[in-house]
Amino acid sequence: MADALRADPTHEIRAVLVTHVDTASSAKNDIAAVRAAIDSTGHPALLAVDAIASLGCDELRMDDWGIDVIVGASQKGLMTPPGLGFIWFSAKALAVCAESDLVTPYWDWKPRAVGEQFYQYFGGTAPTHHLYGLREALSMILDEEGLPQVWQRHRRLAKAVWAAFDAWGRGTGIRLNMADPVARGWSVTSATIPDGGAGALRRWLEAEAGVTLGIGLGMAMPSEPAYQDFLRVAHMGHVNLHMTLGVLATMEAGMQALGIAHGPGALAAAAGAAVG
Structure with missing residues (x-):
C-alpha cells in the first residue's frame, strides 16, 4: 500500500479503503498501522474504514488512529435490526468532499449531518422504530455496561x-x-x-x-x-x-x-x- 502511494505523485488515489474486521474470514486489520503507513509516504489520501463487523465489539478509535471516514451499520454490535447505516467523517474528509465533483444529492453528507429538515437525515422516510431500538442499544452499551x-x-x-x-x-x-x-x-x-x-x-x-x-x-x-x-x-x-x-x-x-x-x-x- 505504501509503495502504491509513493508511486502516485499526482495524488490520483483519493483514499485508502480498509475493513477493520472482515465478517467472512474473521480477520482484523491494524488500522493504526495503516494510518502510520499512509503518513510515512506524505500522501494526502483519506483513510476510510469499514467497521460494520467491529463497531460496538472491537476497540475502535477514530481520532487516535487518524481515521477520516468510518462506515457502520446497525445489525451487528449495535444490536438493532438491519436497516440503519452510519458514517462518521473528519474535517479533512468533509473538506475533500466539498471539492469533489462526484457528490450527488443522495450521497451528500451535509444534509445527512446538519439537515434543515428531519427527513434529510435519512434521505426520505425515517426508520422510526429502528431509531427506538438504536436508542435502547446505545443505552445498554454506554450507560448500563460502558x-x-x-x-x-x-x-x-x-x-x-x-x-x-x-x-x-x-x-x-x-x-x-x-x-x-x-x-x-x-x-x-x-x-x-x-x-x-x-x-x-x-x-x-x-x-x-x-x-x-x-x-x-x-x-x-x-x-x-x-x-x-x-x-x-x-x-x-x-x-x-x-x-x-x-x-x-x-x-x-x-x-x-x-x-x-x-x-x-x-x-x-x-x-x-x-x-x-
Missing part, C-alpha cells in the same frame, strides 16, 4: 471460543482461520472442520439443538465439497459468557454425536480463557 467493558466482554468471549478450537484441533484437522491471535476480530470466529465436518455439525446443531452457526463465506463455492468444511461462530452484540459457553458445549455434543474427531479439554480451556 464501552470499555463492552470491548473487554467481546475480547473475553472471543478468547473462550479460540481456546475451545485450539483444544479441539490438537491432533485433528480442526483449526481457526486466522492463526495469529492479534489478527483475529473479537466479534466473530471463522474456523475449519475438514471432510465436511463443519456442514454436518451446523446441520446437527440446527436440527437437534436449536443452535445456528454461520456458514463459511468466500472460502469455497457452494457447489464445491470444500464449502462444507467451514463455519463461523458469532460472539457479537447482546451475547454473554453463559451463552457462548453453552454454544461451545453444544458444539462438542454435536461432534461426539457425529463422530467428528476432536481434541479433549475444550470446555475447560474455554472457561479458563474467559476468566484468565
